[in-house]
Amino acid sequence: MNFELDEPYVEIQRQAREFARSIEPIAVQADEMSEIHPEVYVALKESGLSDLMVPAEYGGRLERLDPLAICLVREVLMATSAHADSMFALQGIGSYAITVAGSAEQRDEWLPKVARAEVLPALALTEPNAGSDLKSVTTEVVPTADGLSLSGTKSYISNAGAAAFYVVFAREESGYSMVLVPADAAGVSVTPTPVLIAPHVLGDVHFDKVRLPLTARLGNPGQGLGLVLATLGVFRVSVAGAAVGLAQAALEEAVRHTRTRVQFGRPLARLGPVAQMLADCWTEVEMTRLLTYRAANMAVDDPAASLNHSSMAKLAASEAASRVVDRCVQMMGRYGLVRDSKIERLYRQARPMRIYEGASEVLRLGIARQLTEEVQ
Numbered sequence: 001m002n003f004e005l006d007e008p009y010v011e012i013q014r015q016a017r018e019f020a021r022s023i024e025p026i027a028v029q030a031d032e033m034s035e036i037h038p039e040v041y042v043a044l045k046e047s048g049l050s051d052l053m054v055p056a057e058y059g060g061r062l063e064r065l066d067p068l069a070i071c072l073v074r075e076v077l078m079a080t081s082a083h084a085d086s087m088f089a090l091q092g093i094g095s096y097a098i099t100v101a102g103s104a105e106q107r108d109e110w111l112p113k114v115a116r117a118e119v120l121p122a123l124a125l126t127e128p129n130a131g132s133d134l135k136s137v138t139t140e141v142v143p144t145a146d147g148l149s150l151s152g153t154k155s156y157i158s159n160a161g162a163a164a165f166y167v168v169f170a171r172e173e174s175g176y177s178m179v180l181v182p183a184d185a186a187g188v189s190v191t192p193t194p195v196l197i198a199p200h201v202l203g204d205v206h207f208d209k210v211r212l213p214l215t216a217r218l219g220n221p222g223q224g225l226g227l228v229l230a231t232l233g234v235f236r237v238s239v240a241g242a243a244v245g246l247a248q249a250a251l252e253e254a255v256r257h258t259r260t261r262v263q264f265g266r267p268l269a270r271l272g273p274v275a276q277m278l279a280d281c282w283t284e285v286e287m288t289r290l291l292t293y294r295a296a297n298m299a300v301d302d303p304a305a306s307l308n309h310s311s312m313a314k315l316a317a318s319e320a321a322s323r324v325v326d327r328c329v330q331m332m333g334r335y336g337l338v339r340d341s342k343i344e345r346l347y348r349q350a351r352p353m354r355i356y357e358g359a360s361e362v363l364r365l366g367i368a369r370q371l372t373e374e375v376q
């Protein structure tokens with residue numbers, strides 16, 4: 001057993017830290033934006049980290065995507081900027097179905113651009129009336145005389161309006177399919193979603209009888225759900241990585257504050273209940289980091305088979321991050337409440353993590369199902 005990261009992973013962490021340092025002065029501004037921050041985008045391109053999201057054959061860095069490497073980058077980025085973390089993560093989340101099931105032409109056209117961060121992708125699953133219950137989507141792809149026609153509305157789509165293409169989950173006669181839709185196709189339009197407590201580049205994407213060639217399908221008709229699962233297999237655990245990074249950053253804020261602020265003649269950190277909160281936070285950060293790294297390491301070999309562990313890591317780390325950051329605000333008293341202070345930003349940013357890419361309750365159902373099926 002070895003709990004140390006191998007040298008290539010350490011190097012990836014180093015690159016991620018450099019990227020994070022370069023955007024630190026604009027992080028507050030970027031994290032309040034519901035549109036792409038141009039300087040963060042340039043910094044992402046210059047970091048070269050987007051090449052982790054594409055296999056080497058199409059201009060990426062590694063032979064295939066490495067969930068542990070992605071996890072490590074997200075851990076570092078989330079500690080500085082949720083905006084940067086999301087921009088990095090979407091490069092993979094939005095393009096992975098092309099990597100797995102795209103035709104040679106689709107891969108050649110898009111993946112090298114994703115690797116160089118020349119384009120931003122988007123994955124469009126959610127609809128106004130279909131969130132956790134993905135099978136209830138109504139967006140539909142139907143055959144026409146010379147191709148396909150796509151109609152429906154997707155909501156709360158990351159990178160909407162900025163993306164060069166949308167990978168869209170839709171129903172058709174044979175089941176659920178994925179289609180690749182260039183953002184400039186006729187009939188595609190974007191409207192803004194409400195601004196969230198922790199702003200995010202989001203929009204609703206409307207497809208009004210969008211005409212597509214038959215070759216717009218990713219994989220075969222009916223392969224859509226499998227492609228969603230494949231994407232989650234690689235990327236769900238990376239949300240856990242981001243949550244660990246967020247919790248670590250919150251704890252560092254609380255440590256700094258409680259070591260120097262004196263009340264009742266002692267630093268806060270030496271007052272019993274505060275010391276207990278610090279200890280509980282550190283313990284939770286370490287526990288969830290270990291679970292996350294293990295799940296990510298399992299996913300390196302077989303993302304689909306380890307989805308259950310990825311779900312556990314995402315559940316544990318996102319729930320822990322919320323607890324940790326809440327305690328940290330408590331330890332910092334009124335200073336923890338200052339709008340746009342680091343801790344206040346982290347407090348808001350922790351909340352959505354328990355909802356997107358599998359709400360905690362939905363993950364628990366899946367984990368329990370797997371556990372009980374295994375013992376039958």
Ligand SMILES: Cc1cc2nc3c(=O)[nH]c(=O)nc-3n(C[C@H](O)[C@H](O)[C@H](O)COP(=O)(O)OP(=O)(O)OC[C@H]3O[C@@H](n4cnc5c(N)ncnc54)[C@H](O)[C@@H]3O)c2cc1C
Nearest residue numbers: 123124125126131132133156157158200352356357359361
């Ligand atoms: C910041 C952000 C970015 C996003 N980006 C994207 C994106 O890029 N692409 C995309 O397609 N979507 C995106 N989404 C949407 C996201 O995937 C959905 O919010 C998520 O799937 C949950 O769906 P919902 O919000 O409709 O909640 P609902 O499905 O309405 O669920 C609400 C709550 O009900 C409970 N619940 C639901 N089902 C069950 C169940 N079976 N058992 C027990 N409890 C249950 C849970 O507590 C859940 O939180 C994003 C959302 C956010 C907040």
